[in-house]
Amino acid sequence: xxxxxxxxxxxxxxxxxxxxxxxxxxxxxxxxxxxxxxxxxxxxxxxxxxxxxxxxxxxxxxxxxxxxxxxxxxxxxxxxxxxxxxxxxxxxxxxxxxxxxxxxxxxxxxxxx
Amino acid sequence: xxxxxxxxxxxxxxxxxxxxxxxxxxxxxxxxxxxxxxxxxxxxxxxxxxxxxxxxxxxxxxxxxxxxxxxxxxxxxxxxxxxxxxxxxxxxxxxxxxxxxxxxxxxxxxxxxx
Numbered sequence: 001x002x003x004x005x006x007x008x009x010x011x012x013x014x015x016x017x018x019x020x021x022x023x024x025x026x027x028x029x030x031x032x033x034x035x036x037x038x039x040x041x042x043x044x045x046x047x048x049x050x051x052x053x054x055x056x057x058x059x060x061x062x063x064x065x066x067x068x069x070x071x072x073x074x075x076x077x078x079x080x081x082x083x084x085x086x087x088x089x090x091x092x093x094x095x096x097x098x099x100x101x102x103x104x105x106x107x108x109x110x111x112x113x
Numbered sequence: 114x115x116x117x118x119x120x121x122x123x124x125x126x127x128x129x130x131x132x133x134x135x136x137x138x139x140x141x142x143x144x145x146x147x148x149x150x151x152x153x154x155x156x157x158x159x160x161x162x163x164x165x166x167x168x169x170x171x172x173x174x175x176x177x178x179x180x181x182x183x184x185x186x187x188x189x190x191x192x193x194x195x196x197x198x199x200x201x202x203x204x205x206x207x208x209x210x211x212x213x214x215x216x217x218x219x220x221x222x223x224x225x226x227x
Binding site for chain 2: 008031041087089091096
């Protein structure tokens, strides 16, 4: 089966940099995604890494190391609006040949003034 | 474009009652998914439909059935609701039968079973 581990909570101050780590165990791995979810809202897509290395999108970056089964989400210049839950999700192959997402339990990021 | 829409937004059921959660997308996506989200548990896949005419079980399918009515609509049915099915239910879609990289989520249905 699949399993993902990420910290349950991270705190930081405005303007700081924070890194949220994710380790995974899965078969048929295709890639690692990150989603953001504000309290009471729907998850929204942030990034996807299929290959090793760093992907940058504005203030957010995501990293993957396939050999270490490890990735992280890096948030820079933190703003209050970044307070949310962040989920890593592995895209892996099902027995029927399709692929689905398996989500981690989420990391709650609290940004303080 | 409305994206992914879900009805109802809130629902309270008594144990043993049945109901159908509706989901529709207007992005011409092939694949659609139903997840449940419980506190501290993240999102867990209930059922998915990789393309019109196909459905498959996910991680937690027991107690649920689904229907891919057409390319736009994917419904989730609880035949006999149980308190353990109290949860927030999210529908999602993507444009690739292989799962795609980005799933688009609806606003969710908050279900309480008494």
